[in-house]
Amino acid sequence: MDRRQFFTTAIGAGLTSFFSSSCLKSSLNDNKALLSSSLVNNNNLLTQDKNTSLKAAAHKVKKFYGTAISEADIQQDKDYAQLVASEASIAVTEGAFKWIVIEPLPGQFNFAPADQTINFCSANNLKLRGHTLVWHMAKPDWLSYPPSLSDVERHFTEIMGRYRHNQTLYSWDIINEVIADSPSDAEDQVYGLRKGVKPEYVRDVFQIAASIDNSKEFVINDYGCEDTGWKQDKFLNLVRYLKNSGAKLDAVGLQSHMWFSKNYGWNENGFRNFLKQLKSTGVRPIVTELDVIVDTPLPSTLAELDQMVADGYQKYLNACFAEGVETIITWGLSDKYSWLRHPDYLPKKLIDYKDFIRPLPYDTDLQPKPARNAILKAFRNVKS
Incomplete structure (x- = not known):
């Protein structure tokens, strides 16, 4: 997913109140030398179970693990x-x-x-999710937002019709990030909903x-719903409306770009209650874009x-699995291909500090990190 506005607005993970640019600048200056001096391959200190894949650990407890990919x-x-x-x-797919x-x-x-x-997916026995059919940040210049329903029907007929009988592609993100970033928007x-968009x-x-x-799974996908507050409430209202109106909505995608810090907590109980409420509408919550910073x-x-990333x-x-995700x-x-490390998506003051951004299970050398162990452990901790 393209995130040009994520850091600059500090909203992408729903943690605006916790993101302080002055605090960040000070912390970066204080810690750059220490972190830079420690940028060595410390994976020999880990006890990695390389014989068990993440997909195998997930399958053992009737769950699924996947990743975003770019065809390039x-x-x-x-x-x-x-x-x-x-x-x-x-x-x-990231963009295809x-x-x-x-x-x-x-x-x-x-x-x-x-x-x-x-x-690629067919050759390697991977199922594929199609991401995303309608999104305000991935429209060509000639297209309005929201696209007219006639444009939607014409475009959907081409793309969905092409893959209607494809057995590899099983799921579509029908619409992405349709909830506004704040009440004023x-x-x-x-x-x-975003300006110009009606629930109908x-x-x-x-x-x-x-x-x-x-025949495919239909998903509505959004970010910032992992924390209690305005956006979580509105997303739940929209899901209820869609289900009550008879829309084919099978699952809701929670992007889950997560931030953790020593200085503030995450409302796990509030999130678990949100998952319960989603499930009560008849939809399946799925985690679609997880990374941790x-x-x-x-x-x-x-x-x-x-x-800290692994934790x-x-x-x-653990919270997701406790509620049946x-x-x-x-x-x-x-991390080699993380959008979070791309200079186009970071504020200028962070471009020189991309080594601080290590949000994924493997490092830039494709070596496993504690995050991989944490995912593996979370699957293994699932109660049958």
Whole structure:
């Protein structure tokens, strides 16, 4: 998922009140030398169970582990492609199915990236999630937002019709991030939708999708719902409306870009209650874009940083599994390809500090980190 606005608005993980740029700058200056001096491969200190893949550990307790992939990354980096195939049973496309890629000009369709991704998944026995059909940040310049229903039907007919009988692609993110970032940005205060979007529009988009292919899993995907507050409430209201209106909504995607810090806690009980409420509507909550970052104050060593990330994974996954969540997808497998490390997506003051960003199970050298152990342990701790 493209996140150009994530850090600059400090909203992407729903933790605006906790993100202090002055505190971050001070902490970075204080800790840069210490962390830089510790940037060595400390994986020999870990006890990694490399004989058990994450997908095997998940399967043993009737769950699923997956990762986001880019068709370019898996084509250019064969070691990474092999790692993805060995660890995951599900993949989700980072960009191949987005409107701006599929139909950059009206009526001109480019299915090459999507087809390449499907071929990779099929060859490696991975199931694929199609992400995402409608998203305000992945529309071509010629397309309005929200797209007209006639454009939606025409576009969906092409893309969903093409893959209707494909057995590898099993799930569609029908609409992504339709909830506004804050009350002031919302079209209404009941559902909190983005400007110009009505709940009936979202319903109609799902109905159009179902009229073309109702055999796949249909998902509404959003971020910032892992913490109690305005956005969580609005998302729940929208899900209830869609289910009550008869829309084919099978699952809700919780992106789960998580922040953890020594200075504040995460409302685990509130999140678990949210999962209960979602499930009561008849939808399945799934974790679609999980990664973990450490907020200030930063630790003084890389080992401590990695352990904080691992602890964040385990805490979050334990809560998910306690409420019956079955599918866990990380937004990438290796820090090497994490969107969080890309200079285009970071504030300028953080560009020189990307070594602080280690949010995924494997490091930039494709070596396992404590985060992988934490995910493995969380699966193993699931009670049958």
